[in-house]
Amino acid sequence: MTSDNTISTVLIVDDEVEFAFTLAQRLGLRGYAASVAHDGESALRSIAEARPDMVLLDVMLPGMHGIEVLRRIRELDQDLPVILLTGQAGARDGIEGMKRGARGYLAKPVDLGELLEFFHGPNREA
Amino acid sequence: MRDILFAGRILASVTHEMQNVMAIIKESGALTDDILSLNGLLEKPSLRHGDKLAAALKNIQEQVGRGRNLMIMLNGFAHAAADYPERCDIVRFARLICVLAERMVKLGECSLETELAGKAEMVRGNALMLMQAIFLGIEGMLARCDKGDTLTVSVLPSAAGACGREGESVAPKEKGLPATELEPAARAPEPRSLPLGQDGRAQLRISARNSLMLPDSAGLEALLAENGGACLPWPGGLSLFFVRDDELAPEEGAMAP
Numbered sequence: 001m002t003s004d005n006t007i008s009t010v011l012i013v014d015d016e017v018e019f020a021f022t023l024a025q026r027l028g029l030r031g032y033a034a035s036v037a038h039d040g041e042s043a044l045r046s047i048a049e050a051r052p053d054m055v056l057l058d059v060m061l062p063g064m065h066g067i068e069v070l071r072r073i074r075e076l077d078q079d080l081p082v083i084l085l086t087g088q089a090g091a092r093d094g095i096e097g098m099k100r101g102a103r104g105y106l107a108k109p110v111d112l113g114e115l116l117e118f119f120h121g122p123n124r125e126a
Numbered sequence: 127m128r129d130i131l132f133a134g135r136i137l138a139s140v141t142h143e144m145q146n147v148m149a150i151i152k153e154s155g156a157l158t159d160d161i162l163s164l165n166g167l168l169e170k171p172s173l174r175h176g177d178k179l180a181a182a183l184k185n186i187q188e189q190v191g192r193g194r195n196l197m198i199m200l201n202g203f204a205h206a207a208a209d210y211p212e213r214c215d216i217v218r219f220a221r222l223i224c225v226l227a228e229r230m231v232k233l234g235e236c237s238l239e240t241e242l243a244g245k246a247e248m249v250r251g252n253a254l255m256l257m258q259a260i261f262l263g264i265e266g267m268l269a270r271c272d273k274g275d276t277l278t279v280s281v282l283p284s285a286a287g288a289c290g291r292e293g294e295s296v297a298p299k300e301k302g303l304p305a306t307e308l309e310p311a312a313r314a315p316e317p318r319s320l321p322l323g324q325d326g327r328a329q330l331r332i333s334a335r336n337s338l339m340l341p342d343s344a345g346l347e348a349l350l351a352e353n354g355g356a357c358l359p360w361p362g363g364l365s366l367f368f369v370r371d372d373e374l375a376p377e378e379g380a381m382a383p
Binding site: 016018019022023025026029060087107108109110112 | 141142145146148149150151152153154156157160161164190194198201
């Protein structure tokens with residue numbers, strides 16, 4: 001994280017490979033260093049190796065569910081901002097995630113403008 | 127019921143997958159737009175058909191938004207039977223089924239509007255039954271609409287449920303004519319009485335300027351009666367009555383989908 005407390009590195013955790021890479025490229029064009037992971041275990045390894053400034057975490061992951069990944073992230077790091085990417089009926093997952101310490105949640109397909117607001121804004125949902 | 131739940135599970139799973147497909151289309155289109163914009167290519171006169179490319183990229187974003195809205199509603203529909211088996215928010219599910227019925231109304235060369243900005247109104251009965259009743263009501267009204275007509279779906283505030291004394295005559299009788307013989311302009315805009323026992327019930331209205339639903343109501347009576355409700359066709363409209371569930375607050379997550 002930069003000295004003015006804004007985001008510079010982002011980890012995108014999503015099993016939809018094309019989505020994750022395309023979103024990473026879009027963030028890259030805007031000056032963010034975005035990396036990707038496609039399941040919970042590799043995401044946790046990645047966070048342990050190089051803590052990002054923010055994690056974008058899909059709720060519906062193969063194997064470990066996104067909410068469980070969030071719980072494990074909290075064991076590693078209490079303060080790491082996590083934004084959940086939910087399905088259309090994902091309000092419940094999103095609310096559950098916020099109870100467990102997510103900064104907020106966004107329904108797919110993601111609006112980049114809304115996502116970027118999270119990078120600087122307070123906890124919210126969209 | 128087991129079959130319905132199975133169908134709901136499959137539908138919910140597919141809508142989730144479809145949103146992933148749309149997310150990839152959206153991001154890919156937006157990335158293309160990003161790259162072109164960052165390089166100033168779309169504004170360059172040297173880029174042949176640059177305007178068409180920009181329009182195509184805009185179309186992608188708009189259609190993904192449209193698809194997203196449909197998927198939200200379809201996903202809510204898929205979860206309805208399992209998540210709301212005994213009571214549901216009439217406002218939420220009326221909004222949902224109206225979006226899903228838009229195509230049918232459009233094919234009938236009419237349009238559908240909703241006035242559903244009110245607060246949640248919990249009624250008894252499962253959400254699937256409620257949506258089926260509304261859909262059948264729209265379908266029945268549509269069959270008797272003039273082309274170009276607009277159907278409006280609204281939920282009356284609870285206090286407005288009582289609009290007449292039980293058994294009191296409805297508007298057509300005032301004119302001395304059966305409803306079917308009234309000219310559209312002469313039809314009353316709303317009913318003056320309620321079906322027996324429906325005073326104070328939650329009321330959903332489907333209205334159209336030139337529509338007159340026949341009393342058989344496409345099997346609506348039987349469907350609603352199973353859950354203590356009723357329907358009332360009236361000149362220019364149809365009212366569906368549902369048993370309010372005042373004891374229950376709207377469930378968590380029952381906000382508009």
